[in-house]
Amino acid sequence: MNRHMAGYAGAIVAALWLLVQPAAAHVRYVSDEQEGQAGLAFAVDVLSEPLNLALVGGGAVATLAGAVAYLRFRPARTDLAVLRETLSGYRDLVPWMLRLSLGLPLVGAGFAGYFFSPEVMWSVRVFQVAVGFLLLFGLATRAVAAIGLLAYLVALPFAPDLLLAFEYIPGFIAIVLVGSGRPSADHMLKQVAGTPGTIYGRFDPVYGLADWFDGVIEPYERYAPTVVRAGLGIAFAYLGIVEKLLAPGTGLAVVAKYDLTAVVPVDAGLWVLGAGLTELALGVALFLGVFTRGGAAVAFLMFTLTLFGLPDDPVLAHVTLYGMVSMLLITGSGPLAVDNWLREPTEDAEASGRAGVPGDD
Template sequence: MRRLPTALLVSRAALGGYLVVRPVQRDVAAFRAVMREYTAYVPWLLRISIGIPLIGAGFGGYLISPALGLEARLLQVALGFLLLFGLATRLAAVLALAVYLVGLAIDSILLLQLEFVPGTLAIALLGGGRPSGDHVLQRVAGTSGTVYGRFDPIYDYAREFQTRIDPYRRFLPTIVRVGPELWVLGAGLSEVGLGLALIIGFFTRASAATAIGVFSLTLFALPDDPVLAHVSLFGLASALLITGSGPYAVDGWLEGYGADEEADAPNADVPDAA
C-alpha cells in the first residue's frame, strides 16, 4: 500500500524538476513548429481514419466492429468512400455517427469503438479540408463565370454554415482528446493513466506519441487483434500530435511553467470545406 504514494511522490518530483529545468525546450519548440505545418492535413487524416474502417467493416460483413456481426455492406462502404474522397463530407460523417449509434443501441459491445463518436464529430466540424472533392467543387463553384457555379445548389448554404461553425473550430483538439478514452476501459494501470492524460490534456503530444507506440506494440502482441477496427485510434492520436491539447486542458495551465503544449492549438489554418 505504501508503493503507490511513493510512486506518486516520485512522479510529482520528476514533473516538477522537468518544468523547472526544461532540458529540451528548444527541441519541443522546434517539434511544435513542425507539427503546425501539418495542420492543413488534419481533416484528411481524420477522414481516412474513419473511412478505412467503415469500408473494411462493410466488406468484412460486420457493423463497425468485428464483435458485432451485422452486415451493412452498401451503407458502410458508401459512407467510407465518401469520407475518403471528401465528398459531402459533413453529411457522410453525421450519417456514419448515426450508424454507430444505431449499432450501439443494438449491442453495447460497440462501446469498445467509442472513438467513432469524436472522430465523426471532428470531421463534421472541420469538413473535407484539402485534398478533397468538396474543396475542389467549392473552388469551382466560387469562381466567377463557371457553368457549374450557376447550378451548384449548396455553395451559398455551405459558406453560411461555415461562417456559423468557425468559432467552434478551436475545440477540435478537445473533441479528439476524449476519443482515446477507450484506454480508461483498459485492464492495465498504465493504459488507464495514459487515457486519463489524453482526456485531461496533460502533456498531450507526448501522451499521443506514447499511445501510438502502445497501439503498435499491442498489434504485434495480440495476433487475433482486429487491426482495421483500431485505425481510428491511430488517426485520433496522430491528429493530437499536430493540434496539441486545445481548450480546457491541463497543458493550458502548465504552459506558464514550460510544458510542451499550448492552450490554444493552431487550428485557424485548417482549410474550409463543406
C-alpha cells in the same frame, strides 16, 4: 547543469516505466475468456505480492517524479519548441488525416461484415462502404460524418459492445467541425462553384448552403482537438476499466496465449493490472489535457506494440486510433486543457503568435 540533468533523469525514468508496461489492446478481439476475479478483489490479490506492489508503486512514483522534474527544469526547451512549431505546420493536413483514419476502417468493416467494431457482427455492408468511401473522397464530408455518428448512436443501445469502438464518436464529431479540408472533392467542387463564369457554378445546388454552414461551424472548429482528446481519454479509460480491471480473465488469457511473461518476466496478474492502470492513467491524462502530445506519443507506441505483438488483433481496429493520436501530436491539447495552465510565459507568447493554435501544449 545538475538541475537540467535531474530533469532529464526524471523524464527518462518516467518514459522507461511507461515502456515496460504491457501493450494495450482490445483484448476481446483476440480472446473470449471471461473467468476469474474482477475489480478490487483482483487488484488486491495481485498487489498482495510485495514485488508486484513495489513495481506498481515505484513505477507510479517514478512517473509522477518525472513529470514534476520536467515541469521544474523544462529540459530541451529549444528542441521541444521547434518540434511543436514544426508539428503545428501540419495542421492543414488534419481534416484529410481524420477522413482517412475513419474512412479506411469503415470500408474494411463493411467488406468484413461487422458494424464499426469486430465484436458486433452486423452485415451493413452497403452503408458502411458508402460512408467510408465518401469520407475518403471528401464528398459531402460534414453531412456524411453526421450520418455516420447518428448511425453509431442509434445502434449503441442495441449493441453495447460498440463501446469498444467509442473512438468513432469523437472522430465523427471532429470531422463535422473541421470539414473536408484538402485534397477533397468538396474543396474542388467549391472552388469551381464559387468561381464566376463556370458552367458548374450555375447549376450547383448546394454551394450556397454549404458555404453558409461552413460559416456557422467555423467558430467551433478550434474545439476539434478538445473533442478528440476527451473522446480518446474516455475510450482509454473505458478499455482499461472494463476490459482489464473488471474482466481480468480475458487479459490473463491473452497473457497466456502469447506467453507474455516470457517477454517481461513478471506475474501474469501484474501484466493485466499494469495494462489496465496504464490505460486508465493515460485516459485520464488525455481527458484532462495533461502532457497531451507526450500522452499521444505513448498511445502511438502502445498501438504499435500491440499491432506487432498480438498478431490476431485486427489491424483495422487501430487505424482510427492511429489517426486520432496523430492529430493530437499535430494540434496539441486544444482549448479547455490543463496544458494551457502548465505552459511557461514564453510558450504562451509563442502560442498566441500562431493563429488558430489555441491551447497548444
